[in-house]
Amino acid sequence: MSSLETIQVFQSLNSSPHTRLEQSASLGDGVVAALWSNRHDAQDYHAPSHHTLSCYIAGGFETYRRDQPGRKGAPDKLCVLPAGHQSSWVINGDIRLAHLYISPEQLALNCVTLLDREPREMMLQENTFIDDPAQAERFHRLIGMNWTEPGERLQTSSLAHELLDHMTLNQVGLRDGLRLKGGLAPHLRRQLMEFIELNLAEPLSLGQLAGICALSEYHFARMFRESFGLPPHQYLLARRMNRARELLRRTRKAFGEIALECGFASASHFSNRFRQVMGATAGEYRLAFET
Incomplete structure (x- = not known):
């Protein structure tokens, strides 16, 4: 991702009058981080070209997906939103959340290096309101750093890779009913x-x-x-x-x-x-x- 203009989830939030961007930074290797505050909002994501990993930092108790109204958010809850997914969200009350936007190319490289599998065999599994204390702790460390300071930003890059690697190992699975054609043996x-x-x-x-x-x-x-x-x-x-x-x-x-x-x-x-x-x-x- 060469520009924030190409990140649809970022642009959707940034265009809302209810949302405030606290900070954002490109961390290299196709990964961008953003920290948001939001209040009384609604968001619709239509087949973004990137993957999104989010963590609720504070609030979110009355936030839910329209197709899952009985499930509500809370601090330290995580969501995995793959490229190409569709989701609609209702934000009641206040929420503070951190996002990682991940290019498909970087996830593909992770599939090769971590899973030793062809990326076309694999698919990031969509999931809402995950409990994962280790990932939540990484997000809290991430937002505690100064992203505009080069030295600290490089440490955030390392944390971002830890988050991405953990997500790859835990949320990437085989595509159902896949019949591979072409490609290298x-x-x-x-x-x-x-x-x-x-x-x-x-x-x-x-x-x-x-x-x-x-x-x-x-x-x-x-x-x-x-x-x-x-x-x-x-x-x-x-x-x-x-x-x-x-x-x-x-x-x-x-x-x-x-x-x-x-x-x-x-x-x-x-x-x-x-x-x-x-x-x-x-x-x-x-x-x-x-x-």
Whole structure:
């Protein structure tokens, strides 16, 4: 998600005269956070293109979905709203709630890395008013940070990934009645993942990856996206960024050395890409994790 204008749930809330946006920030990796206050409102969400994970921070005792009028919200209740869902809400009284907006591409990557499954096999399960103390505690830590401070925002990014990983492991399930067509065979997908992880420092080409599967570049790119939920270059960049973050947290290696280990031509190229993805410099990221 490159802009708040593309996040329909955010825009729906932001356009209401009853709602106040306390803060929002892009946390990198296709994740955006927002903190809202609302009072005596009604909201309708029509097939948003992103996933939403929400937590009631305060109030919400008389908030309910129109199709579930007997179930009411409360502090620390969580809701999982997948992309493409439909829901209508009535907010009676006051409520304060935190949202994470998650791109389908990031959830697809999580399905690959955490579940070792093709994203098209998986589906985020819609759920309302979940009791999950660990997730609620993460949300409370998240909103206690200053999202405009680069160092703290990077820590919020780590918390956001914890929230997303927990959601992926607990709310993602197999699609009912799915009959897979096209895409890469599971053994080819595993072979590609292993090859990419072992060669993140190398200047990998589309033809090189396609050759592993004995496919043309055109057919490989299409089938890769069907299997992984994102194009090869985005998957490769995400894996390189993950490796870079790990090296920044756990080692004192120079940025130039990290750049080469993660497949970037120079420290400046690495620094520019890191800032684009994470919203802060590699130095700020490392500093945030120093004790």
